Each structure stands twice: as structure tokens, then as C-alpha cells.
Amino acid sequence: MVAAREVTLQELLGGSYQYTVPLYQRTYSWGRPQWQRLWEDVVDVADHRRDNPSATHFLGSLVLAGFRDNGPGGVQRWLVVDGQQRLTTLTLLLAAVRDHRAEHEGPMHADRVNEKYLVNKWEDGHLRYKVLPTQADRGAYRGRIEHAPDAAEGSRISEAHQFFRTKLVELSHPPADGEEAPLTVAEVESAVVAGLSIVSVTTGENDNAHRIFESLNNTGLKLTQGDLLRNYLFMQLPTRADEVYTTLWLPLQNLLSNEELETLFWLDLVQQDPKVRQTEIYAGQQRRMRDLQDESQVRDEVERFLALGRLYDVMLRPEKEKDDAVRFRLARLRAWRTTTTFPITLHLMERRSLGDIDSDELARALLYLESYLVRRLVFGRYSDGLNTTLLAATADIQGQDDPADALQRFLSSGRKHFASDDQIRQAVMTAPFYTTGRAAHRKLILRWIEESYGSKEPVDLDSATIEHVMPQTLTEEWERALADQLAAHQDLREVHTELLHTLGNLTLTGYNSELSNGPFAVKRAELAKSGIRMNQEIAAELVWGPGQIRARAERLADRIVGIWPGPSAEAASGVAHTAWQTLTDAVAAIPDGSWTSYGELARLIGSHPVPVGTYHARTALPHAHRVLQAGGTVSPSFRWTDPERTDDPHDVLAAEGVRFSEDGHADGGQRLLAEQLAELIDVDVDLTDPRSLAAPGNDPALRDR
Template identity: 45%
Template sequence: MRAQEITFLKLVQGDKQFQVPLYQRTYSWGREQLQRLWEDVGELVEQHLAGEAAAPHFLGSVVLAPGQIQAGGVQRWLVVDGQQRLTTLMLAFTALRDHLKETGDARGVDRVHRQILVNEFHEGADHYRLLPTQADREAYTACVQSRAEAGGSDNIGAAYRFFRGALAEGHEAGDERWTATVETVLKDLLSIVEITAESGDNVYRIFESINNTGVGLSQSDLLRNYVFMLLPKRGERIYQELWLPMQQSLGPKNLELLVWLDLVVRGHYKTKQSEIYREQQKRLQPLAGDEDALQHEIEQLAERAGRFLRIVEPAREPSPALRAVLERLASWGGQTHYPLALHLLDLLAAGRTTPDDAAQALGYVESYLVRRLICQTPTTGLNRIFMEAPKELETDRPAAEAVRRFLSGRRRRWPGDEELREAIRTKPFYWSGRPPQRSYILRRLEESYRPSEPVDFAKASLSVEHVLPQRPAPAWFDLLSEETEPSQTPQELHDLLVHTLGNLTLTGDNGKLSNHPFERKQQILDSSALRMNLEIASAQRWGKAEILARADRLSERAVELWPGPIGGVKPTGEESPGWAELRAALVAMPSGTWTTYGDVAELIGSHPVAVGAYLGGNSTVIGAYRVLTSEGKISPSFRWAEGDDRQPPQELLTSEGVRFDTWGRAHRSQRLTAAELATLLGKDVAQPAAHDPLPEGEDAAAAERFRTQLQEHWPDAHPGVMGVLDFWRRQGGYVNYGRHEETSCFPMLDAGTIRSPHLLWPVAIYPVSGTVEVVFQHLKSRTPFDDTEQRRELLNRLNKIDGIDLPEAKLELRPSFPVTVLAEHGDEICEVLDWFVGVAALDLARRD
């Protein structure tokens, strides 16, 4: 084997083809890996544009083995290892080519297509520089050929859509050189080690040896080994007195985090955690031979470890004020604030600030994070802001003032009071951040009432409750119909209000409250120990006016709890974050789907009319033609930009796979709701408790509630559903139930071992609403259904049954079909479930 470091352009140029062997799994990179790569690309682009010397970014290795060479054909290479990054970069270039087409750069389109994507003078399979494994081939070639179905629901399509969106947003924010610089970075500044096997080498053995290695040394392990190699005389004593106690108190993960933070607070804020050892080695190398200096460095690190422990375990902090805010930030979760918090504790240790000043500074950090979450400000660049802070803070003023001034910088997006008030009224707070963060904000708002007998939140088992229910009974819609605007339905008004902060509270009686009328909820809330619930219970009714009035009251509390930036006025002409989120949502839509103006408005906290006006004035927005009226029709006001020669919107949607009836209405099953759009954006869309099975096995009381509800609401379906569940038990599964008022049912399968639990369930059955959800969103994260082909096979088998019509574009979501299908086609459903159990059993045997 031979190895050489090479740029991506040099790797792929020439008449060659990279073939992914069938024994490799399908393309599997998700949003997290794509985002990490794009952040690295973004840093190189910024450095290049600033005229800085940008060192190539090392992506990893690609192991290739020579394939067959035919006379006059292309040189074929088998991709033994590295297919994920190779495929990802090819998809980035397909997106770049299509982005250049959107911007009118015909020469750029031609250049990227010929240089990177295809072997220009070859046809058929030889035409493509990359030929993925067969399961991915159709989706990949659709992107390369710019076919209508490009950007489907599988991982290939999702990666293509990710890069289309990233390029569109970057182009919007950058100058005229930005796109060209991205092309330069992708071609020439991403470094790959090309490892080439010789003819006759056993490529299967190479693949196994690469992918079956033991646990490697961590970055902190490497640093420890290097440091103590430089301490031949004092090493044993320093290890026992300093390093070992630090290692034992922190644990491996936190020690590695500390070694990285040590670099960040020293000003090396661009250092990635994968580069800790290299950067620390570079810093310490000049001290080789000076054991006094090296001992001093380890002493400093050990002292910093003690301060870091107060951040991760706030109970260790002696100052009450500082301890309180550190506890709040620990409750908030995440590590974003660590660099700045550690820097402030360093200043405190050096006598350059006071505990109260440091506490106030961290209070501004809390406010910054909370306000951004409520206003749904994109988190892009958030980690970098806090990594830059230790180096950028002004040193000639108190720490709290310096932190507030730093976070108030225009590009750091700290929402002011008016933006906060508007977001509380309109944004779907229930989809903001993570569930613990939403609960934290509601808890802090409750504490602001300063009750004489405060609730012990550590012991209370509280969850977020929608006062206006997510699935309201008809009486609720009768109430909302009194407050609808012209041409607005009660359902549309419900969707705009239901997830806003004004409609949410905390309760331990979520299951009891359910979707009962407000009068019944009043009785339950009136006995609550929470002041905010007593306030809700005192209302005479609960509709739009009451929800908005409560939102305004909560806004005043939020403004007082979480102070805003200096100035606090949104700069004139600055775009609302909602429009960026709208563009991201439309890019995230798989081909073959559509949505409505109301769904987009619900997602971003706007109004359908405003969404229509924005898209009407920006018809070049990617995917704008996929936004239809509530009936599923093309809006009469939709127009392509002048000079755009694309097909009429309905024809284009039809070519992508959207079905229309004779009245020009798109098929409802292919519509993406606001919740589904939020899921595609990676938001933590909390499902009602009914969507989660109870942790125990079969529960007799819950089973009886499920049977009773099914018999009451769908009596004709009852025998068929019970028959399907009995079949499932005979196949080795069991049945679990939800904890909500509508007692949902889950056919569960334990496809794991004692050491490695692995629960699967193919569907969720709802006995009141009469729907059966196919839980692709759940299966996507569990083997073997993390493979798109397995989920697609499940979808295809179900779709052969009359009454089931699941769109392929929802392979990452939770599409549904009527519960009556289980009664009318029970035998066919059982055949699908039998196949499901068999696939899971094969996977378990493979893992064993």
C-alpha cells in the first residue's frame, strides 16, 4: 500500500471512477456531521477572504483498491474506506453547481460539473466519477443529473438539500467573492490522505482491519504521555501529586474538556477538540528540558481543574450568588458557556473581579441564551462566540460590564425587549431548544411570582401542559371560531396559538388535563401549587384574547428576569430570524412534498398573509413553489421571477412526485405540517406524552382503557385490531401503552440483549382519533431500520395494502393511516409485521 496527502480536486480528476462496494453500508451522514464539515469549510472561507494564510483542513483518509480497466474506459477504484466523506463532498459539489445555476453563473456550472462530477466523454455508468452502492445510486444520480426527484427523503437527498440551504444562506450574507471562495476551499483546501492498495491485496481484510480497531488513545492521554516523557526526574512525583488527583476528580471526558478549555481561555479559540494534543504540544515544546517550567504548567492546569469542577458541580462554589447562577446554567444544560465561565473564575482567582461581579456577568450569559432560545435565533456560531469571549473581553472595566458589552455586539444577536415580547406572543415556544430548557424557562417564570411557599422543583414531577390542547375537542373550536380573522378557520387560529408561551404552563396532572374543556381544566388548575396555574384558573374562558394577554404578562416578567443588551433596539433593516428559518425549512423539504402558508407561519411565528407577501416578493427562494394554499392549490399570486424559464409550479411539483386531483388540489398525504417541518430542521419537537410508551411491560389497567376507547370510538375495528396485537404477541413481541388520556398502544419488540437493550416498535395505534402512525422517525435511529432501504421496504410493503398510502418523502417522519385498515386487512398487516420481526431477528443475530 502507498499513501499520499492530496487535495480533493487532484483526487477526483481524470478519467476515473470511485465505486462503493456492495459490502459497505449505505450513505449515513446526518445533519450533525454535515454541520461540522460546513463549519470547517466556513472557517477556511473566512480566512481566505481575510487574506490570512489558510492551512488545508485534514478530512481523513480514503483507502482505494484498483478495479478492472477496460480498453478506452475509465480507471475504476474500489472505495475500501472513506466512502462517507467522498460521497459527502460529491454532494456538496452537486449543490454548488446548482447554486451557481441559480445565481446565473453558467461557466461555473459547466466547470464544476466537468471537473468534479462526471467523466465527460463516457456514457452510462462510466459517466459518473462516483458510483455509490446500489441502494444509494438512484438518489445520487438524480442529484448529479439535476432530475426533478433530486433531494429526496433519504440521507443522500438530505445531504444535498443541506448544502443547497447552506450555500443559499452564505451567499445571502457574504460578498461577491464568497461563492467562488467556497469552490476554492472545497477543491484545494480540504486535504485527504489517499491510501492505495496494490493489485491482489485482500480489500475485505483491509476494510475489516480499518473498521475493527481497539479503543484509541484520547487527546488527553496523548498529552499526558508527552508531558511525562519530558519529566524524567520529577515525573513520578508530579503524576502522583498533581495529575492523578486531577484525573480522578474530573474523569476522562471532563479532563479532555479541561485540556481543550485551557487552550481556549489562553486565546487559542480556533482550536478544535480533535487538535488538542497537537496545539498543546506546540505550546509546551519550547519548555522541553526545563522541568521547573513544566511543573508550573501542570500546577496551573490542576488549579484550573479545581475551578472547572465548580462549573460542572456548582455545589462546590463557596459564593452564594455565584453558586446560584452556576446552578442555573447547569440546569440549562450544555457546554456553550464553559469557556467564558472558566475565564471569569480565572479572573476571580487572580483577584481581578469579585464573586458578585462574576455572578452578574454569568447572569448576562443566562439572559443571552434564554432570549435567543425564546426568539428562536439560529444557534449557528454560538459556540464560537463564547470561545472568542476570553480573548475579546475589554479588560479596563468590570467583568459584568465587559461581558454585557461583548454579547451586545451587533453580529452576536442578543434580542432586545421588543423582539422578546413579540416572540413570546407569536413563536412556537414548544419547539424551541430542548425539553429541559423549555421547562427551565417556565420554572423561572413561576419563581418570579415569589410565592410564600415555593414548589420544590427538584422533587416535583412536572411537565409542560398546553392549556388550549394540541388535539382539542369540538367545543374548543366553537370557542376559537368567535375570534378568527376573515378567511381564517378555527383550526388555523388554533395552530398559531397552541405552542406559544402564553398557552403553556407546568403541571403534574398532564394526563388528567388532556383535551378536556376549559371548565374542567380550571377545576384541576385551581388546586395547583403553582401561582401561574392559579392565574390561568381565574380566567373566565381560554381563547386568543386570554392567551395573548397572558403572553404579555409573561413578557414583563421575562424582561425583568433576563436583562437585554446595551441599547436593546433591533438595528434598522436587520432581517427577522423568521425569514431565515422559512428559507431553511423550504430547503429541508424532500422532493415530492408540499406545505401551506399557514404551516410555515406556524413554524416561524408569523401570519399566512405575511408569509405569502414575503414569498411573493422573493420567488427566487429555493422551494417557494412548494408552499400552497390551505386547500393544496397553487396561489393565484405566485409568480416566477422575471426571466425564470421553469415549468409552471403544478407541473414542476408533479414531476417531483406530488399528486394533484382534477380540481388542482395536492394530495393531503404529501403535505408537511409545521411540526414535520420543524422535525426536518432538527428541532426537538416534543410529542404529546401519548406518543411515548410506558417504561413497564404490559399494563392491565392501560390495556383495558385502550380496549374500552377503541370499542367506543371504532367498534367495527376492535376485533381486527385485537387480532393483529395477538398475532404480534405470538411472534415474540409484547404490547405497551401510553400514559395520556387517549391511551395509545405500541406493539413492542425486544431485539437486544441484557448488555445491549434494543427496543423497536413499528407503529403506534390511537383508539380515539382512529389513526395508526408508522414511526419512521423512531426507527431511523435504530438498527436495522437506520438503513433507509429497510424503512423504504417497510413503507412499500404497507402501501400494497388497500387504504394505506404513505408518501416516500416521509421516511424520516410519522405518517399515518386509518385504524380501520387493521380490521379490514388484518392478514396482510400481519404479513408485514412478520417480515418486520424477521428483519430485526437477522440484525440481532448479526450483532451477536
């Protein structure tokens, strides 16, 4: 049964009572804004009580749950379900009043305030205190009540007590001419204990305080999923809460932040259900633990959380890992700064802790994970379904003897975009790396490539930026230099656009703003001074143009496939042929009066428009002229594969029935989407629109930290 009544602090604290803040509650967190607001309320009601001694001020509610062992005698104990911040602060204010009056008016006030409002005089141990904060705050609180300042030094509780001591001292300042006499500390004390009105909501011993706690959360407390789970766990530990808190929960809480703890509980759940979201942590964990029979089993769960928390702590702070190879791989994944790798990494870490795999096997599995991230970005499939794929991989490798091989096989199967060596080589030559994915990831890949040179003198790359060797804006000097390197049929602007953002034209440097659009001779001199090996290779070139960019791209591609292993051999052998054959069949199947775009073909085969465009330009495809740019215009670089053919593809398409607007754009209603192309050639492929997929860290189930 739930009962509510309006009370004063004098009624709450004036008998043999103890109000215990449960271990699952948050620690004391009020600060100066809340203390100031409370002080202003106290001063306001104290001032009103000069004219109306019965005046009160409503302060809020206090929700209490009765202890089952409360008997007719002794201290009546209550659990503080809601209101602990306010109640703790009020007793600290009373302790400040006690200390001020004892110092300025006589020691009898110390005993009086203590015995009436702060301690149960005839009790020892925990029962001595009328308010008993959560365990993390008890030492500091006891220090203020028992005048042991060292025990409270630097804590929020100590700061709150000192805040009110200062306010009480300020009351004694003499008033200016014409001002009313200041409040006395006695008036403040009276206002606190008799002038503040609180609604006390109490539950009987058979009421479910946990359910009340949940309902309060739904009406504005805004506790986290982790707070609710902590509450649930400790509600299941009526006799062992102190022991479990001290030996297991507190070490876990000291290891991880509140946000990290909440993510840990989600990572634990997602091992069994890849679809569970972070908003479902509490409900999911509660369902999972519903069948626990006794306190020992609940304790075992908390112990398991602590073990997982230690692994997660190493994931977040790889410098704590003892094995060199594992530490190196964990640091790489941490530098990538995406949470999408967390579930599978924690699973692999747990497998090692249980003795299922050793550190070498763990490091190899983490290398495949890193390689998957890098190869996807280089190939231009940065975000497509990454969250879903890695969550599914976590479930797939569970129970398999060699999780590294199992992970490679899983990532190699289906349309998961684990780029083959051939696809990597093609992408490095043609794809606009500079505009793919996140800038931080692009820089990381260049940084890791540089580190692969193994320079004896390490170079600080933290402040380096990505530099285009052939600049984004061509000066007249650059145009002349490039023109000298082109064949007669090549268009300078087309070559510049084609190669500008490719990996072969990019490097890392600390001189980005100074180099800018300067001629290669100037850049070369600066790059030669650099300690970065990539730059020294570039500086060894006498000129910089298409030939040098493509040659460097080939070298970088060799290095990438050497650093980061690709899909399993059986998967890699057929994937490229299958994809390009699918594209060839699709283009051949486009009927008269229809067209498609490079982007739709890329969607069809799970590639990027740039390599598709390159393949289209270099391969004799039937109906190649029916592939247009996204806006329905013929690509400026389109060439018939038959050198004898000179007719305008625009005119050919119009004769075939494609309608064009006055400004030369093909009718969008005649465009074939990837889904329609797949139907034309009767293939079953995954055609999820990449734009509908969350980028790493943006999945609502797992936010980036």
C-alpha cells in the same frame, strides 16, 4: 537501540530486576474477563506440558525502557512502557500460588516464590519489589506481596489476587469418574514461570521511550489525549516525578474524572486558540510546553492545571461555590447541560481567582451568558453558530477591565441573534416555542419563569411536563368554545395553528395525561389546585381562547425581559428597524417571474419564519404575493392588504411569469434564495445556513457531557 527477544517470566523475574510502571500510566484496570482469559491460557499450557514439557503459549509483548542510572551492579531497573496490566496480573497470580502452596504444602514455598519472582531479597524500600505499580496502586500491591490485607481491601489488585486464590482451590476438587487427574498447583506454577512466552522489547538509555509510547498508541493501545499528555509531562520530570505526582497530579486526578481531565486540557488550550479541537489536545499542549526549560517549569505547569481543575470542578459541581449569586448562576448554566458555555465560564472563573474581578462581576457576566442562551431559544435562533460565537467571545473579553459589559457588547454586535426586548415580545406572541430547540431547555425556561414568581412554598417541578392549555387536538366542545370567541372573518383552524405552540398557551403541570384534551372547565379546576403560580393565573380565567393566550403572552414577555437582560442599548435600538427594513427592501426587489419563501427571508434577516410570516401578514409590503411557503404554494392565510382586492395571488403570479406544476407548486428554479435577495438589495449579511451549524454540544471540538 531497540532490541526484542522471546523470554519467559522466569527469565524476566529471576534476577535482581525491577519493572516500574511510570506514574503517567493508567492504574491497574483489568477485571474478571481478563483474569479468566489469562487463567484459561495458563491451564491450557499446563495441560499441554504434561505431554510436552517444553510446550509454551505466546502471551504478548512487554515494552521496556532502560533507566539512565542503571549500573553494572545492583538492581537493574526498567520502565514499563507497555504491558503493565499483564505483568502486574502475572505477579499477582504468582503471589496466589505462593500463598496457596505455603498454606497447603509448607512455608518454604513462601520464601522460594517470594525470592525468585516477587521481591529483591536484599533491598529495602521501593527497590524491594520486582514489579512496582503506578503510585495509586502501590499500597494495594504491597499489601498482597507483604500479606497486609487491610492495605489492599476493595481494590482491583486485591480482587485479582482473590480470583486466582479461588481458582487454585477449585483445582483440588476430586475428579469425576473417568476424568483425568486435575492439575496440581505446582504444575500451574511451572506453566506460569516457564510455559508463557513473552516478547520483551527493550530500549537503550538514549532511546525516547515517550516516542515509543506514542507509536504504540497509534497501533492499538487507544490511549486518550489526556493519557498522552500525562505521559509527556512526567517524562519531563526524571527526578521530581514522585513529588509532583503526590502533591499536584494525584489531587487533580482525584478531583476530576478522566473525561473531565481531558476536557480541562482542551479548555486551557482554547483560551489561546478558539479553533483547536479535542482531537488536538495532546499536540496543542505539547507545542505550548515545548519551550519549558527545566523541571521547575514543568512542575509549575502541573500546578497551574491543578488550579484550573479546582475551578472546573466548581463549574461542574456548583454546590461547592461559596458565593450565593455565583453559585446560583453556575447552577443555572449547569442545568442547561451544554458544554458550549464551558470555555468562557472557565475564563471568567479564572479571572476572579486571579483577583481581576470580584464575585458580583462574575455573577453579572454569567447572567448575560444565561440570558443569551434563553433569548436565542425564545427568538427561535437556538443553535445557529452558538459554539463559534461563545468561543469568539472568550477571546474577545480577555484583558478587558469589565468582562460583563464586554461580553454584553460582544454578544450585541453583528448577527449573533441576541434578541432585543421587542424581538422577544414579538416571538413570545407568534413563535412556536413548543417546537423550538430541545425539550429540556423549553421546560427549563418555563421552570425559571415560574421560579421568578418567588413562591413562599417551593413546588417540585422535576416531574412536571409542558402542557398545552388549548389542546393540540380540538374536541367538538373546544371548537364550539373557540368559535364563540372569534370574529366573523377569522378561521378557527388558522387561529388554532397560529397560537397552539406559542408560549402564551403553554404551562407546566404534573397532570398532562389526565388533562389532555379535556374542556377548559376541567383543566381550570385542576390547575387551580396546583401550587404552580402560572397555573393559578390561568385558572383565574373564565374561558380560554385567543384573547387570553395573547394577554398571557404579553405578561410572560414582560417577565422574560425583566429576568434576562438583553443586548446593549445602542445595539438594541437599531437592530429591529434594520432587520425589518432589510426584509421590506428585499420583498420590494423581487422581480416579475420570481418568488421567495418565508424561510429565505428569515435567513436573510437572521430571524424565524413565524415572526417573518406575522410581519408579512400585518404590513403593507410591495410584491407581498411573491412570498410563498417553502414548497412554493400560497399560504392559506395570505390576505391582500387592500381589502378591495379579491384576485387570486396564484393567478397574479402566473401572469407575471411564475410557472406552476399541476398540483399548484411554483417552479423551484424561479425561487430566490437569501443570497440572491441580499445581492438584489446590495447588503452584506451573514448567510450561513443554520442547518450546517452544529447544535450546542454537537460541535466535534467539544462534545456534550
